[in-house]
Amino acid sequence: xxFELQQxxxxxxxxxxxxxxxxxxxxxxxxxxxGTAGTVKGVHISELSDPIKAQIILGNTYHLYxxxxxxxxxxxGGLHKFNGWNGPILTDSGGYQVYSLASTxxxxxxxxxxxxxxxxxxxHFFTPESVMDIQRTIGADIIMAFDECTxxxxxxxxxxxxxxxxxxxxxxxxxxxxxxxxxxxxxxxLFPIVQGSVYKDLRKISAEYIASKGAFGNAIGGLxxxxxxxxxxxxxxxxxxxxxxxxxRYLMGVGTPANILEGIALGIDMFDCVMPxxxxxxxxxxxxxxxxxxxxxxxxxxxxxxxxxxxxxxxxQYSRAYLRHLIRCDELLGAMVASVFNLRFYLWLVKExxxxxxQGDFATWKNGAINQFMHRL
Amino acid sequence: xxFELQQxxxxxxxxxxxxxxxxxxxxxxxxxxxGTAGTVKGVHISELSDPIKAQIILGNTYHLYxxxxxxxxxxxGGLHKFNGWNGPILTDSGGYQVYSLASTxxxxxxxxxxxxxxxxxxxHFFTPESVMDIQRTIGADIIMAFDECTxxxxxxxxxxxxxxxxxxxxxxxxxxxxxxxxxxxxxxxLFPIVQGSVYKDLRKISAEYIASKGAFGNAIGGLxxxxxxxxxxxxxxxxxxxxxxxxxRYLMGVGTPANILEGIALGIDMFDCVMPxxxxxxxxxxxxxxxxxxxxxxxxxxxxxxxxxxxxxxxxQYSRAYLRHLIRCDELLGAMVASVFNLRFYLWLVKExxxxxxQGDFATWKNGAINQFMHRL
Ligand SMILES: [Zn+2]
Ligand SMILES: [Zn+2]
Numbered sequence: 013x014x015f016e017l018q019q020x021x022x023x024x025x026x027x028x029x030x031x032x033x034x035x036x037x038x039x040x041x042x043x044x045x046x047g048t049a050g051t052v053k054g055v056h057i058s059e060l061s062d063p064i065k066a067q068i069i070l071g072n073t074y075h076l077y078x079x080x081x082x083x084x085x086x087x088x089g090g091l092h093k094f095n096g097w098n099g100p101i102l103t104d105s106g107g108y109q110v111y112s113l114a115s116t117x118x119x120x121x122x123x124x125x126x127x128x129x130x131x132x133x134x135x136h137f138f139t140p141e142s143v144m145d146i147q148r149t150i151g152a153d154i155i156m157a158f159d160e161c162t163x164x165x166x167x168x169x170x171x172x173x174x175x176x177x178x179x180x181x182x183x184x185x186x187x188x189x190x191x192x193x194x195x196x197x198x199x200x201x202l203f204p205i206v207q208g209s210v211y212k213d214l215r216k217i218s219a220e221y222i223a224s225k226g227a228f229g230n231a232i233g234g235l236x237x238x239x240x241x242x243x244x245x246x247x248x249x250x251x252x253x254x255x256x257x258x259x260x261r262y263l264m265g266v267g268t269p270a271n272i273l274e275g276i277a278l279g280i281d282m283f284d285c286v287m288p289x290x291x292x293x294x295x296x297x298x299x300x301x302x303x304x305x306x307x308x309x310x311x312x313x314x315x316x317x318x319x320x321x322x323x324x325x326x327x328x329q330y331s332r333a334y335l336r337h338l339i340r341c342d343e344l345l346g347a348m349v350a351s352v353f354n355l356r357f358y359l360w361l362v363k364e365x366x367x368x369x370x371q372g373d374f375a376t377w378k379n380g381a382i383n384q385f386m387h388r389l
Numbered sequence: 390x391x392f393e394l395q396q397x398x399x400x401x402x403x404x405x406x407x408x409x410x411x412x413x414x415x416x417x418x419x420x421x422x423x424g425t426a427g428t429v430k431g432v433h434i435s436e437l438s439d440p441i442k443a444q445i446i447l448g449n450t451y452h453l454y455x456x457x458x459x460x461x462x463x464x465x466g467g468l469h470k471f472n473g474w475n476g477p478i479l480t481d482s483g484g485y486q487v488y489s490l491a492s493t494x495x496x497x498x499x500x501x502x503x504x505x506x507x508x509x510x511x512x513h514f515f516t517p518e519s520v521m522d523i524q525r526t527i528g529a530d531i532i533m534a535f536d537e538c539t540x541x542x543x544x545x546x547x548x549x550x551x552x553x554x555x556x557x558x559x560x561x562x563x564x565x566x567x568x569x570x571x572x573x574x575x576x577x578x579l580f581p582i583v584q585g586s587v588y589k590d591l592r593k594i595s596a597e598y599i600a601s602k603g604a605f606g607n608a609i610g611g612l613x614x615x616x617x618x619x620x621x622x623x624x625x626x627x628x629x630x631x632x633x634x635x636x637x638r639y640l641m642g643v644g645t646p647a648n649i650l651e652g653i654a655l656g657i658d659m660f661d662c663v664m665p666x667x668x669x670x671x672x673x674x675x676x677x678x679x680x681x682x683x684x685x686x687x688x689x690x691x692x693x694x695x696x697x698x699x700x701x702x703x704x705x706q707y708s709r710a711y712l713r714h715l716i717r718c719d720e721l722l723g724a725m726v727a728s729v730f731n732l733r734f735y736l737w738l739v740k741e742x743x744x745x746x747x748q749g750d751f752a753t754w755k756n757g758a759i760n761q762f763m764h765r766l
Contacts, residue, residue, distance in 0.1 A: 053721050
């Protein structure tokens with residue numbers, strides 16, 4: 013894997029770059045659609061390439077481990093073969109889901125985390141080592157370190173102890189990956205995760221520790237968990253000052269169009285979030301003209317295109333009135349159309365940001381863009 | 390509208406024909422996907438043309454009347470403009486839904502039917518006249534007469550009185566259509582409906598009455614409501630002996646691949662059913678090799694194509710194991726993929742039947758085909 017830093021903005025910390033993986037290139041800054049269980053909800057695999065133009069997607073280790081399970085993934089030859097997505101895949105470490113979904117009876121210890129499946133209540137145990145093995149078997153191009161994602165709010169003492177354990181776990185992850193081989197013949201690279209809740213001194217300690225590992229790329233976790241946006245930006249700002257400039261930086265679980273543009277301004281290169289697909293299903297549509305709550309009466313007889321910027325054979329002809337009808341009736345097609353529109357917008361947004369970084373006017377463009385794209389139509 | 394009878398099978402009553410509408414041609418026998426609320430569940434409008442190759446779709450008057458409602462449909466310029474499907478559309482009369490869905494407090498009288506919306510409990514009144522007006526406003530190419538669809542079982546006395554009322558309602562439908570103009574500049578044609586439950590003498594009376602109206606096409610209703618398949622075939626057989634040969638015949642709400650092939654053998658030209666889409670969502674997949682219950686353990690590590698007969702850019706690469714995973718996880722993509730496969734199979738099935746009618750070996754082909762396509766893999 014390779015990262016080429018192509019341009020740094022003069023008026024912000026925004027960067028344009030190119031990641032090269034064995035499954036293709038990723039132009040940064042990039043947004044990564046979330047394919048929880050090996051499928052981005054409501055979206056055909058081929059739609060991810062066109063019209064969405066995704067360059068990398070996420071898989072959730074926790075979900076994939078439970079279903080379809082490692083036996084099937086291994087027999088398939090990895091997730092790429094299983095679902096037909098041929099671009100790069102990043103898998104999270106399962107930590108976040110273990111803490112949030114499988115809350116009943118989960119127990120975090122130095123050795124690892126015991127948890128119950130949210131599907132059938134069965135008992136499982138994740139360790140830094142097992143989670144590396146699982147991600148190897150899933151076939152991730154980018155493997156996330158096993159960490160504890162602290163909730164918000166989080167007491168200082170807990171945040172500090174948790175961060176220190178996350179660091180010890182990171183060392184175990186690195187050791188395990190060094191002892192094992194890529195599973196399917198292509199490179200599988202680790203991203204360590206900076207933790208430290210909303211405490212600047214902890215974030216600094218964590219970022220320095222993570223940076224010292226010399227990983228190919230680095231991630232910032234434990235944000236976008238309920239804290240004010242200002243705290244998130246402050247932490248990201250602190251951390252990106254420390255993380256190496258020649259490595260891609262991934263802000264996990266972020267966010268709104270505004271969060272993403274601010275994150276880019278702070279030197280973040282990679283983002284993921286369920287917002288475009290989850291909100292799509294609830295009728296919140298992100299467009300190049302602003303945000304539409306498609307359930308509103310005002311769209312009832314609006315037969316104009318959902319987003320006039322976007323037309324393609326499969327989704328081009330749908331009107332706002334028709335999408336409103338579909339979402340109100342809870343029709344599958346509503347979720348399908350809205351998901352494609354939102355993801356396409358997110359990918360378009362980061363591409364726009366990239367172009368403005370390359371042409372040198374990102375910082376000035378950003379503020380107008382946030383106003384425009386966060387504006388409620 | 391025009392119907393050309395192209396071929397009649399020598400060993401059965403099967404026919405091949407061509408219906409010409411202002412929205413294009415329909416080669417019969419044909420299966421019509423059900424687009425309840427102006428969308429075939431889980432399917433993009435453009436997927437209906439390709440890869441499904443639908444030639445006509447259904448809309449449900451009851452659902453469309455409630456949502457999006459007549460105001461929106463009229464302002465859109467009719468359902469074709471609203472949802473973007475440019476082929477012919479047939480709408481049912483709403484009767485079936487009024488009896489089955491809106492059961493609370495519905496009241497059937499000579500004048501019409503009072504019912505409560507299943508969505509918000511609001512009161513509505515359908516008459517033969519209002520239902521003709523509604524279907525004109527929806528913009529159906531083929532308008533179904535307002536009838537009472539009797540349940541199964543149904544006492545002889547009730548079935549007879551209901552049939553007679555359906556006949557009187559038919560006269561009111563015809564009168565109303567004669568008094569009104571097509572709404573959007575293209576022809577809108579009425580199909581009357583034969584009733585009479587499972588009583589041969591009633592079916593005969595009804596078929597003769599319906600035939601005497603000289604409508605462009607005729608339908609058989611009140612079947613596939615729980616009666617044994619043999620009763621359905623017997624009634625269809627009786628009725629197709631009476632209905633004019635030079636008019637298309639539509640057997641409403643039918644059915645399994647076997648039901649459709651037997652129906653074709655009895656001289657039916659048009660079919661509709663929610664089975665391919667509803668069963669898709671539950672994981673029952675109709676393939677050219679037989680029926681798959683995709684939830685079964687046996688498909689867990691079967692990475693072969695869902696149906697090797699069918700490959701296209703959007704759905705071609707999905708395996709049985711992957712579809713099983715999607716359906717088990719209740720993922721939207723599972724419903725999407727399964728729906729396209731099932732509908733494509735249904736359209737392929739009637740096209741195959743048509744080809745065998747045209748080449749003169751339908752009757753012999755049919756029995757083997759039923760064994761093959763109803764076989765559980
Ligand atoms: Zn621009
Ligand atoms: Zn054949």
